[in-house]
Amino acid sequence: MAENGTNGTNGQGYVGTRTIRPDGVDKVTGRARFGADFNLAGQLIGRVLRSPHPHARIVKIDTSKAEALPGVKAVITRDDFADQSSEFIPAGEMMMNYKDVVRNVMAREKALYEGHAVAAVAATSSAIARKALKLIDVTYEVLPHVIDVVEAMRPGAPVLHDDLFTVGVEPKPDKPSNIAKRIEITLGDIEAGFAKADVIIEREFKTAPVHQGYIEPHAALATVSEDGSTELWCTTQGHYIVRAHCARLLGLDIGKVRVTATEIGGGFGGKTVVYLEPLAIALSRKAKRPVKMVMSREEVFKSSGPTSGATVRVKMGATKDGRFVAGFAELKYQAGAFQGSPVQPGVMCAYAPYDMENVHVIGYDVVSNRPKVAAYRAPGAPISEFAVESVVDEIAKKLGLDPIELRLMNAAHEGTKAAYGPKFGPIGLEETLNSIKKTEHWNTPLRKWQGRGVASGFWFNIGGETSASLTVNEDGTVSLMAGTPDIGGLRASLAMVAADELGIPYDKVRPIIGDTGSLGFNFLTGGSRSAFSGSMAIVEAAKQIKAELCARACKLWEAKPDQVEFKDGAVRPIGSLGEKAKPMTIADFAKVAGKTGGPIGGYGRINAQGAGPSLGTHLVDLEVDPETGRVTILRYTVAQDAGKALHPAYVEGQFQGGAVQGIGWALNEEYVYGADGKLQNAGFLDYRMPVASDVPMIDAILVEVANPKHPYGVRGVGETPIIPPLGAIANAMENATGIRFTELPMSPPKVLKALREREAAAKV
Amino acid sequence: MAKHHIEATVNGDAMEFLCETEDTLLDVLRDTLQLTGSKEGCSSGDCGACSVMLNGRLVCSCLVLGCEVAGHRVDTIEGVAKGQALHPLQQKFLEHAALQCGICTPGFIVAGKALLEKNPNPTDTEIRYWLAGNLCRCTGYDKIVTAVKDAAVALRKG
Numbered sequence: 001m002a003e004n005g006t007n008g009t010n011g012q013g014y015v016g017t018r019t020i021r022p023d024g025v026d027k028v029t030g031r032a033r034f035g036a037d038f039n040l041a042g043q044l045i046g047r048v049l050r051s052p053h054p055h056a057r058i059v060k061i062d063t064s065k066a067e068a069l070p071g072v073k074a075v076i077t078r079d080d081f082a083d084q085s086s087e088f089i090p091a092g093e094m095m096m097n098y099k100d101v102v103r104n105v106m107a108r109e110k111a112l113y114e115g116h117a118v119a120a121v122a123a124t125s126s127a128i129a130r131k132a133l134k135l136i137d138v139t140y141e142v143l144p145h146v147i148d149v150v151e152a153m154r155p156g157a158p159v160l161h162d163d164l165f166t167v168g169v170e171p172k173p174d175k176p177s178n179i180a181k182r183i184e185i186t187l188g189d190i191e192a193g194f195a196k197a198d199v200i201i202e203r204e205f206k207t208a209p210v211h212q213g214y215i216e217p218h219a220a221l222a223t224v225s226e227d228g229s230t231e232l233w234c235t236t237q238g239h240y241i242v243r244a245h246c247a248r249l250l251g252l253d254i255g256k257v258r259v260t261a262t263e264i265g266g267g268f269g270g271k272t273v274v275y276l277e278p279l280a281i282a283l284s285r286k287a288k289r290p291v292k293m294v295m296s297r298e299e300v301f302k303s304s305g306p307t308s309g310a311t312v313r314v315k316m317g318a319t320k321d322g323r324f325v326a327g328f329a330e331l332k333y334q335a336g337a338f339q340g341s342p343v344q345p346g347v348m349c350a351y352a353p354y355d356m357e358n359v360h361v362i363g364y365d366v367v368s369n370r371p372k373v374a375a376y377r378a379p380g381a382p383i384s385e386f387a388v389e390s391v392v393d394e395i396a397k398k399l400g401l402d403p404i405e406l407r408l409m410n411a412a413h414e415g416t417k418a419a420y421g422p423k424f425g426p427i428g429l430e431e432t433l434n435s436i437k438k439t440e441h442w443n444t445p446l447r448k449w450q451g452r453g454v455a456s457g458f459w460f461n462i463g464g465e466t467s468a469s470l471t472v473n474e475d476g477t478v479s480l481m482a483g484t485p486d487i488g489g490l491r492a493s494l495a496m497v498a499a500d501e502l503g504i505p506y507d508k509v510r511p512i513i514g515d516t517g518s519l520g521f522n523f524l525t526g527g528s529r530s531a532f533s534g535s536m537a538i539v540e541a542a543k544q545i546k547a548e549l550c551a552r553a554c555k556l557w558e559a560k561p562d563q564v565e566f567k568d569g570a571v572r573p574i575g576s577l578g579e580k581a582k583p584m585t586i587a588d589f590a591k592v593a594g595k596t597g598g599p600i601g602g603y604g605r606i607n608a609q610g611a612g613p614s615l616g617t618h619l620v621d622l623e624v625d626p627e628t629g630r631v632t633i634l635r636y637t638v639a640q641d642a643g644k645a646l647h648p649a650y651v652e653g654q655f656q657g658g659a660v661q662g663i664g665w666a667l668n669e670e671y672v673y674g675a676d677g678k679l680q681n682a683g684f685l686d687y688r689m690p691v692a693s694d695v696p697m698i699d700a701i702l703v704e705v706a707n708p709k710h711p712y713g714v715r716g717v718g719e720t721p722i723i724p725p726l727g728a729i730a731n732a733m734e735n736a737t738g739i740r741f742t743e744l745p746m747s748p749p750k751v752l753k754a755l756r757e758r759e760a761a762a763k764v
Numbered sequence: 765m766a767k768h769h770i771e772a773t774v775n776g777d778a779m780e781f782l783c784e785t786e787d788t789l790l791d792v793l794r795d796t797l798q799l800t801g802s803k804e805g806c807s808s809g810d811c812g813a814c815s816v817m818l819n820g821r822l823v824c825s826c827l828v829l830g831c832e833v834a835g836h837r838v839d840t841i842e843g844v845a846k847g848q849a850l851h852p853l854q855q856k857f858l859e860h861a862a863l864q865c866g867i868c869t870p871g872f873i874v875a876g877k878a879l880l881e882k883n884p885n886p887t888d889t890e891i892r893y894w895l896a897g898n899l900c901r902c903t904g905y906d907k908i909v910t911a912v913k914d915a916a917v918a919l920r921k922g
Binding site: 031263 | 784786794799800801802803804805806807808810811813840841842844845850854857858859860861863864865866867868869870873888889891892893895896897898899900901902903904905906907908909
């Protein structure tokens with residue numbers, strides 16, 4: 001293993017070493033500027049009035065008293081946003097529709113969830129803005145609401161959108177409902193598969209909505225000049241996406257909007273959409289002053305996207321020797337107030353870890369009176385794979401097979417055709433299972449009330465449009481510019497690739513994240529794509545520099561192209577040319593750039609293809625306290641295929657962080673609603689994310705099965721680690737207690753209730 | 765009501781500022797003194813991103829009023845490094861990749877430093893319980909605990 005925190009190469013290059021991140025010093029000294037750290041002279045403070053009702057028609061909004069309050073400079077409502085036609089566009093791995101986006105950022109006909117934005121003000125101080133919100137008079141006609149996904153699907157449930165007709169069913173419904181769409185994938189013949197099965201297990205599972213839980217609340221600072229030129233600083237996973245959304249919602253030319261992504265304090269998918277950004281621009285345009293807006297934590301919980309809660313039914317069949325012969329699943333995902341839950345990836349991933357001939361998965365996208373869901377790390381996949389991994393464990397138990405051996409017997413591998421379409425290239429599931437099997441952890445005995453569980457996970461990963469540049473400075477140092485926000489070590493990974501490609505020291509490369517005016521379009525940081533696609537764009541940019549330097553050397557040396565080569569940071573003469581020409585380094589060329597053709601740089605503009613899926617296997621030991629129902633995680637090991645870890649420490653960090661988010665999802669986190677349709681735990685005290693004392697060290701095993709479509713073999717790694725924990729922990733709970741838990745979170749009251757019910761049943 | 769005029773020592777410097785009665789110490793640090801290294805994650809004392817030292821005691825600056833620090837000593841993340849030299853804890857956070865997004869890092873470093881001043885040789889469990897008031901959503905805490913332990917070793921060596 002490479003030593004931590006060294007900026008030297010391992011002899012072959014920097015890639016694969018544990019360099020110190022170039023943005024690190026600013027982040028340990030408090031100097032790094034995140035969303036809420038930006039200010040402009042003369043700025044106003046913007047605040048949002050939010051609906052207290054989960055479902056209400058907005059009859060009238062009277063802002064006159066608020067506008068009359070001294071210090072109030074602008075008030076906006078639905079009247080400040082033109083309506084949008086219905087058009088679905090990609091957002092991360094999910095889809096969105098501008099007709100819904102304009103209604104989510106500012107309620108129009110109805111408020112659809114508690115916390116839905118209804119109006120916003122900009123004032124000279126936060127206190128005045130708060131006072132102004134109280135002076136806005138909204139007349140609501142309160143409507144019946146529906147929170148639960150199954151209830152929302154029932155005939156007679158309160159309907160959120162009277163123009164929402166289920167897509168994907170025949171005949172086309174003539175009445176609106178809360179079911180936005182039904183999707184399905186099929187492979188083989190599911191009935192024939194079940195006919196071959198010696199054992200069939202069918203179970204229903206329920207998961208609660210959970211929030212991404214980034215520590216930095218949403219923040220935006222906008223300034224609009226009289227000619228419509230707009231500047232925006234905001235915390236986002238994709239400033240080009242923010243630019244596109246804001247331009248569309250506010251009727252601006254994209255070229256007039258410049259967005260700078262601030263340092264981002266966590267996102268996990270939740271910062272792939274817009275909330276405050278268009279409001280800040282609209283307020284600034286009206287007030288003719290800069291406007292700063294920051295969400296409170298309560299607003300983050302009530303008004304920004306959690307991920308779906310869901311109900312999932314899984315039915316799997318296997319032969320007695322352990323071959324999976326049929327897999328059926330029906331997924332019902334909450335979308336929140338507008339359609340667009342991650343049910344599609346949930347459907348795709350459900351059985352993707354396994355080589356199966358017969359698969360049938362159905363998904364429903366269902367709206368209810370909750371905040372619109374946003375992507376959350378491998379959106380949709382943890383839910384469906386939790387259900388499948390739980391049933392796989394039950395099959396192992398029923399057949400008396402080792403759960404790792406059973407998975408190995410059925411593991412997807414190179415050549416497997418996935419139910420959702422593709423034929424896999426080289427993938428590393430078997431390697432992760434084998435490396436888990438070899439750990440000391442797997443072979444350590446357990447005590448009473450302790451349990452061990454294993455589960456695997458699959459995520460497909462994406463590539464996409466990416467621009468990045470390398471500029472050779474006058475002294476031979478290199479400026480690297482990327483256009484995807486660095487959310488966890490991207491700058492370090494890209495700088496290492498640039499240093500290796502150009503053969504220069506790592507600390508001579510200075511990476512920055514450019515604003516939307518600095519580079520061509522970049523899709524967002526999401527889908528585990530930023531290091532994968534960004535490094536491909538950097539390789540392309542470096543290739544251009546090397547070609548340019550070789551061409552310049554040919555001119556200087558009066559040589560032919562085949563007489564020069566770029567090697568180890570310099571253009572070198574080949575053969576007899578060596579007698580009259582000396583190698584020239586990048587710094588040598590930099591000195592004479594003006595005389596040899598001008599500035600030197602490379603610009604990678606690619607649509608990255610060939611993102612290889614990343615598969616992982618997690619192993620967990622836990623202990624159940626029979627007195628309280630509390631579950632303690634004792635030991636945890638992650639093995640995942642990274643393809644090639646550009647920076648092993650930050651790849652391990654993805655594994656560890658994803659595992660702990662999954663632990664929170666499995667054991668504690670949930671949105672708790674009252675009968676009144678209001679969220680009861682909109683704060684970190686009651687929405688209980690794991691803290692340091694809740695978890696052990698997370699052992700990380702890096703498996704590297706190279707992705708042949710990437711120059712370094714990289715696969716995206718960020719999302720897969722949140723998938724296996726849910727199933728692994730449920731399986732460990734069964735191992736510890738003999739009880740199969742099918743509902744998340746497995747929080748102490750639920751565990752205690754299950755233990756007591758079993759005790760009572762035993763007495764009868 | 766007129767603002768309060770407050771004098772306090774911030775990172776060793778005598779400072780004066782005006783604040784409203786309801787302004788928190790965090791508001792004063794971030795908005796008035798432009799010391800934005802302390803972060804606002806929750807405003808309810810649950811996330812620890814705003815951790816500072818008040819007269820040598822670790823506090824959440826979102827739970828202290830600006831007026832309350834009159835005549836007292838406040839030390840923030842901005843005062844942890846001495847000149848060009850990073851504090852060993854800052855250095856170890858970098859070496860161990862103990863941060864991903866970095867928003868919680870100032871709070872962890874202020875809190876971790878407070879721990880090591882009190883207990884130069886903490887166990888893993890002591891580190892985990894001491895830092896239980898600081899939320900990190902990215903790292904899973906593993907590398908943070910390692911960095912604090914390693915910083916303790918470096919500090920003991922002097």
